[in-house]
Amino acid sequence: xxxxxxxxxxxxxxxxxxxxxxxxxxxxxxxxxxxxxxxxxxxxxxxxxxxxxxxxxxxxxxxxxxxxxxxxxxxxxxxxxxxxxxxxxxxxxxxxxxxxxxxxxxxxxxxxxxxxxxxxxxxxxxxxxxxxxxxxxxxxxxxxxxxxxxxxxxxxxxxxxx
Amino acid sequence: xxxxxxxxxxxxxxxxxxxxxxxxxxxxxxxxxxxxxxxxxxxxxxxxxxxxxxxxxxxxxxxxxxxxxxxxxxxxxxxxxxxxxxxxxxxxxxxxxxxxxxxxxxxxxxxxxxxxxxxxxxxxxxxxxxxxxxxxxxxxxxxxxxxxxxxxxxxxxxxxxx
Numbered sequence: 001x002x003x004x005x006x007x008x009x010x011x012x013x014x015x016x017x018x019x020x021x022x023x024x025x026x027x028x029x030x031x032x033x034x035x036x037x038x039x040x041x042x043x044x045x046x047x048x049x050x051x052x053x054x055x056x057x058x059x060x061x062x063x064x065x066x067x068x069x070x071x072x073x074x075x076x077x078x079x080x081x082x083x084x085x086x087x088x089x090x091x092x093x094x095x096x097x098x099x100x101x102x103x104x105x106x107x108x109x110x111x112x113x114x115x116x117x118x119x120x121x122x123x124x125x126x127x128x129x130x131x132x133x134x135x136x137x138x139x140x141x142x143x144x145x146x147x148x149x150x151x152x153x154x155x156x157x158x159x160x161x162x
Numbered sequence: 163x164x165x166x167x168x169x170x171x172x173x174x175x176x177x178x179x180x181x182x183x184x185x186x187x188x189x190x191x192x193x194x195x196x197x198x199x200x201x202x203x204x205x206x207x208x209x210x211x212x213x214x215x216x217x218x219x220x221x222x223x224x225x226x227x228x229x230x231x232x233x234x235x236x237x238x239x240x241x242x243x244x245x246x247x248x249x250x251x252x253x254x255x256x257x258x259x260x261x262x263x264x265x266x267x268x269x270x271x272x273x274x275x276x277x278x279x280x281x282x283x284x285x286x287x288x289x290x291x292x293x294x295x296x297x298x299x300x301x302x303x304x305x306x307x308x309x310x311x312x313x314x315x316x317x318x319x320x321x322x323x324x
Contacts, residue, residue, distance in 0.1 A: 033195030
């Protein structure tokens with residue numbers, strides 16, 4: 001019940017955008033859905049998360065993992081961000097992002113590395129291994145569910161930037 | 163880093179199967195990935211969860227939601243189950259299921275309704291609305307990640323049944 005039909009969508013205000021951006025910036029993990037190469041089957045798994053300065057989600061992947069191989073074959077993916085917390089799991093805010101995974105430009109790597117390690121200090125043991133690479137997830141659109149009766153759709157442009 | 167290549171997979175023991183089944187049975191929510199009709203884009207969102215007596219995941223969907231429409235068009239889906247908890251998010255056990263959504267047989271509905279309400283008492287306000295229906299998610303295969311260095315692959319037959 002996370003995506004709502006148009007007729008139950010609420011109006012997106014600056015406060016709602018700020019709330020959605022905060023959920024993304026504060027999260028240290030997400031569920032990532034990718035397309036399995038060959039079958040096109042959706043696959044969802046957990047990834048560690050950070051953000052770039054513009055708010056774009058940032059992940060690091062080992063080339064050996066199923067989701068890394070999938071994103072190489074087809075960069076389309078989706079992230080679910082926001083914890084269920086205690087009590088009724090659907091009462092807690094969460095956001096579903098529709099994204100496209102992109103390799104980082106060489107000049108972005110130092111920023112990405114520093115931001116990722118600030119969120120995940122223990123990742124220091126693997127961030128520089130040759131098999132690992134950072135991916136920026138370009139947000140194309142999003143569905144934000146702030147809890148019962150609070151459903152919004154947003155563009156990537158609303159969520160990324162200062 | 164949730165799916166591991168074959169060469170780092172561990173041997174599946176009865177204890178590991180029991181641990182994986184326990185995670186599924188105890189969960190009251192999951193991330194569900196589906197394929198967006200028309201685009202084939204993966205979409206992930208949060209759903210409430212219960213299980214049938216055989217351990218199959220059970221969800222209830224409103225026909226108005228994006229994931230319900232997607233599952234009607236293509237029943238292939240994936241569930242991520244298991245909370246990240248405190249500390250390092252990738253240290254906590256979770257399981258990724260590859261599933262196919264099926265309508266319940268009429269004679270299964272009472273069991274499903276009772277089991278869903280036992281896990282989600284507040285769902286009583288909508289389970290019987292005409293727009294809502296239960297779906298059984300038939301597990302085809304699974305990747306269980308018990309934390310760093312503990313990666314297993316399982317079949318649906320290993321996870322479902324007494």
